Amino acid sequence: MSSWLVAILIMMTMRRFFPGTQALPHCALHQDCHAYPNGTDGLDFGLTSQLPRTTLPAAPASLSVGISITISIPLPIRPSTTASQPPPSSITSSAASSSPAPTAPSSSSSSASTLVPLPKPPPMNGQNAFEPVGTGPPPANIPSRGDHPVKPDHIVGSTGPIPTNKFFANFFLGSQTGPSFTHPYGVAWAKGKGPVTSYGLMVSNIEPSQLAFGPMSQSIPGNPVQFYINPIGIQSMILSAAELGPSSVLVVSKPSAFSATILLSPGPGSTSHIAFPLVQGMGFVTAVYTKLQPTVQSGVFFRQFEQLGSLKLGLFKYKVTLEDGTAWLIYVTSADGTDPQLRLEDHSLIRGISGFSGTIQICKNPLGGEGEGIYDRSAGVYAVEVQLAGFVVADQQTGTYSFSWEKQGLDVSTTPLLMFALPHHCDSFDKNTKSRMTGLHLRTTTKGMATGIVGDSWTMVETSLPIGFGKFSMLVYTVEKLAEDPSLAENAFRLLKEAFAKFVRNEQKWRLVYDTVWKGIVSSGSYVTRDPGLDFGNTYYNDHHFHYGYFILSAAIMGTLDPSWIAGNKDWVNALVRDVSTPVPDDPFFPCFRSFDWYNGHSWAKGLFESYDGKDEESSSEDALFAYALKLWGKAIGDASMEARGNLMLAVLARSLHAYFLLRSDNVNHPANFIANKVTGILFENKVDHTTYFGTNLEYIQGIHMIPLTASSSYTRDQLFVKEEWEAMFAETACTPASKVQGGWQGILFANLALIDPFTSWEFFSHDPFDYSKIDGGATRTWYLAFAAGLGGGPRL
Template identity: 60%
Template sequence: MEGTKLKAALLTWLIAAEKAHCFPRVGTAVGSILQSTAVDSATSFETQYPPSNSESRLLIPESHPVYRVALQHDGHSSQQPFPNFDVAEFIDGLEDLLSSASTTVSSSTTTAGSVAHTAQTPPGTTVAQGPVTTEISLPVGPDHPKTMNGQDIFQPVATGPIPANIKSRDDHPVKNLHVNTSDPLSTNKFYAGLFLGTQTNATFTQPYSLAWSKGGGSLKSWGMGISHVQPGMLAFGPENRKIPGNPVQYYINPIGLQHLIFSATELNQSSVMDTEQPTAFSANAVLKRSPGSAQQITFPLVQGMGYATAVYNELEPLIESGVFFRKVVSAGSPRPGIFKYRVDIEDDTTWLLYATPADGKDPKFKLVSKSSLRGPEGFSGTIQIAKNPAGTSGEKFYDNSSGVYPTTGHISGSVTGDVGSYSLSWTKAGKDVAGTPLLMFALPHHIQSFDKATQGRITNISLRTTTKGNATAVIGESWTMVEPNLPVDIGFAPWSPTHGSAHELSPAAQQAILEIAPQELKQNISKQTDLNSMYYSGKALSKFATLVYTVNQLGNNVDLATNAFQELKKSFANFVQNKQQFPLAYDTVWKGVVSTAGYSGDLNQDFGNTAYNDHHFHYGYFVQAAAIIGSLDPAWLAENKEWVNTLVRDAGNSVANDPRFPFSRSFDWYNGHSWAKGLFESFDGKDQESTSEDTMFAYAIKLWGKTTGDASMEARGNMMLGILGRSLNNYFLMEEGNTNQPANFTANKVTGILFENKVDHTTYFGANLEFIQGIHMLPLMPHSPFTRRKEFVRQEWQAMFAENASTPASKVDGGWKGVLYANLALIDPKASWEFFAQPNFNYSWIDGGATRTWYLAFAAGLGGA
């Protein structure tokens, strides 16, 4: 029975491969298999996503590419992305708030001042002693920025030790078995597949993917496989006919392809691979003949590298192909000491191979079989491989840069006024380094923002990336990107691109806010914030900080929020003192601050925080709350700044020489957005589900930097928002005409979960349309109009949530309804206002991480009232 299944699977794959022009030539052995399976059902092994049975992924013979498409949770919780509270415990004084299940905004003409005067302090509360700052002195407040002039965005956040009450632990559940470094480890970077689990997961440098074969695949090779996937080889999910345009649910690149393999005849089951010199942009994979052996191949893996490079030491090179060689031609020497081969393989693609022997002698590679190209014994030197889609002109560019390769990347940047610029540069090694330029691949958002000098070095070589459109080869050791119109004027108040910050709301809006706020201020802040999750607790602290700010500043009533403000500070202190349900620990293995929830044996606790999942999501809420508290009460900063800065250093450290935290754990300065996945093995690489919480972290550090006087952090937050505004609208938020995602997918409007190797229009916690789209909306904050463009929001609303759409927002239940209507404020603030101001408002429409008061202020500030 198993043999029949395998034959059917093989037949299914071959049919797909033939359609994709994967294998235009089928050998006699395959032909005989086809004859023997002619009566079998090829549909019995159709790709299932998610799997229709209990198996986690589809079985296909190892001799062929594997479409691994199951949605692995990998620490991502199936819980909703906001805390849910029992309605009876939602607010103290529930009967006041929900009398007749409503709170109706008054239509009287009473002034905001008289409404504020009638608001009484709830019984049993303590009136705070001491002053509360009523407004931030101009011009230094977050809503009134000073002009920056060449501000370096990468100055240290802090250099001190971890707060004393965060205890160190050396027993992290994920052991470091394969990384050789004493430096902090970048847990969320593109090369994690080198050291996690089986060590066989791909490293996505873009446009190439590399993976250790480790004795697998059709060739049972022990080398490093290189693949590049053509558009015709994608696997697509079923169409969603409820969405206009009938987009497919997902697309995925095949895993297991071995177009070419760097190997050596000496490699076998005794071979081992370690990771060395990991940084934010690079790492070395070192493949040794055996543990401790000096015979090894070092692979410098750098984001955007133009060639896959292997540095051999005393081994007999074996270049293999799981797709099979059609023709290998010695193509001369582009420069003395470099030997070139033109390689055609059976999928109709052409690759170039450049060998640079240490001794300068011709290596005289020999094609010994359809799958093996062999070099000389005891070879030391460099071998480089590149795919050439551009014919003779492309070959000239590759020739010109052959022999050198990047070893690591660097980032620098500055902000002047509302214009930011940042540069990516690379250290290079190889032959004739001084006179040979690098060739590196840029992503679409890079190309769009190149300065004129960098634009002049763009070539005609273009290769498809796995999930970000086409990469373009650029000549040179550095690029400079410019982001104009940074959102430097965004603060705590509602903001729009056309009118800036709304520091003052209309009298009618103030009146409505101050009628509703007293009831929402009665919520049990300590109970709602002291939860068993850093994520949920952070959202609750942010919610109440935003509520206090709204009443204090936008409602212009300090007294009304005084008690809630004091309770908020006490609740925040619970975390600063590390007395929450699951205290933080400093992990000395990977070097970071993590929740202790996952030390119990279940790494899925708290959304995988212990294993470094989602730290920018979780900690961004704490940082934003702290920015508000500190701006309203500057005296509070002295005792709390160190702890908040520790969270910033963990999730978004600004320097590479901090001995306690890695540089920029979450934000990927090459890809232009963050990755949420931490220390979980993943066949499809890193991923991110919530672009809006990614931007929340950038927004939070921008305001925390302003509040604390850290100009570098503020500028870095502005720059990150500028980059995110560009990258998200290239890759995640898809307007009509988007060319970076497949045409049959873009009508989904949002990607859902974007991995390095696949994109799936779903969430980890459910497939409701409001979940999938809404997780890219929340939290709705002043920066939301900057990163969620009006035209995108309009197209998404009309396609998904308008009254005549498949999922009208008016028919959505629970807290997601509030999210959708708050998002509506970006394009129709009056309709949003009317929703939140309506009589008989149902508070089940407000999620546990938001307030009706803020949503009203948000809509009003955008022009709703």
């Protein structure tokens, strides 16, 4: 490996790891903003210093390229995705004050419920992708703090790491009334709001006709709408109890990567309660009652109520039609097998017997008799926990992962679960799982149509994993030919090591600390300033996969070039890996997969901020960067499981990004009048807004899903999508010609063009005299030339 490869790989690594020469002013940190080229902007934990600028000699005359290297300390900018949101605001009720947390109830299931332990995952071959990274504490020079600004006051029965970026977080944040999205259902604590003044758990499933749309673009071809949003606060069904009221309290129990249990009690210390096991994809919304009088309410109002008798011993069925014309089913299992005697009292209230212990399940049925049959066969059982397994067979470039559910309920050994799968699951099911797909479909908020699947486990298969990245070797070859100056490359590598070492030694202004409350590695900045937006919300667990991904990628490159460097830095880098994505649920220091959501197929950036639109993600490309960094770091340190996990995550991301973020013309998962935007912009759990946290220029919105351009970009950004986006947005005849875009964004657009037209990309960057203002602060002209050349570009013959 030549010395020039050292220099260029450093530049590739520093795409936004060392983006420029100045730190973003702290006043800007209060806003939901993002980095953009020509801003120097970086998460720097308070450290801003610039290393000497080194200019490389001219490239060979045949290439006619000027090359330079700049190394500076500020780290990559990320938006401070705090509680404030870009417009439009959600349709929501006003916030209410929190109630004191009670002691955890002693049981969350009725005596009628039995437990089936987690099933064994389906047999798989290859390298286990989910082996522990480590079990020890973080490095000693990262001090611990136990005074995090956000207190887990509404979490009970959990002494281990607490997930911070998961779908149920609104239940323990702020007013506790923000919704959670299990897909296909949205659930939220009514907390006395709405037309029926309920204190139960409200349930909704939004129809396409209920969506609200933003203004139509007057410049983008096809005139797509800027955003679409699902209304919040529609109380289609509410599972409650007569005893619940203003003194009721809600707490979260057993939080994990895929599930949590919500406990609603009449008051602190009450032994009566309702437990709601929330699991992603659950087929029923289930309420497990202990000694309460159950009620089922509706803010949409009941048009019709039917008692359909007993399906089998101890299982009773009811059907309701709401005033909006939707049909819902109610299944009741009583602890002693007796009739729960649900009765319609008025147009908004169904009431059962007092002192009830048992289970009530509700579900929406758009499929008439066929749908009833599907639900009937799985009624009485429900998922409570998920086991994830995954294996990679490198020589076959194949990865397999599975979800296996622990379930409870009536006749659990003979009654299969009904769970809902998202489109990217269905597209990758193995033959057995595909055979259990039903014709039952319900719309999700921002992920298209969910499909009902019968069975206690699913298996998904990804082929063509990015095991080798052959194009990367082409980049290496190209870089080796550009110039030769061993001493200069070695000096640049030394400077990078020195810059990295400052963070390993924890010498920056806002030192990293280990938070013993939620259990994670965070910036100390918000502890001192009490500004949640400082360091882009890092203290509150915003964007850790973005921030730490650049460190991990840099470490992978340095460790590959100098294996002796690994020993002194491995523990520190692995601590960052574990903070973002420890792959096991029993790591005592970090929650399992803080950012990556294996059900949704991508990461969520928002941390400990209440949000009525749920979690969100703005940069799909930086999500992929973390997986790419994981792959390379695993390879560098000889951790085969980590390398396999990175490969599997990249494969899942390649599929999910094109299903939900990167919108080809044939995309069916978002409304048709939105697709022409080509990218989602910011994808929330409840809305999609074609914008960014830092501006509305088209190059910002599209470009934040491009950067950083690495060897993995062609894997996650397929050529058909890139071609459609370029022709609609940035071609000379398009609405925003790339040639007229100002500043560093122009360089990003032409670098991205290399994915489909490497010759034109090469010509743009090789033209002399070259305007270096077109290169953003985190890239170099040389890297973009190498990128284009590696994809087949170069001087035209």
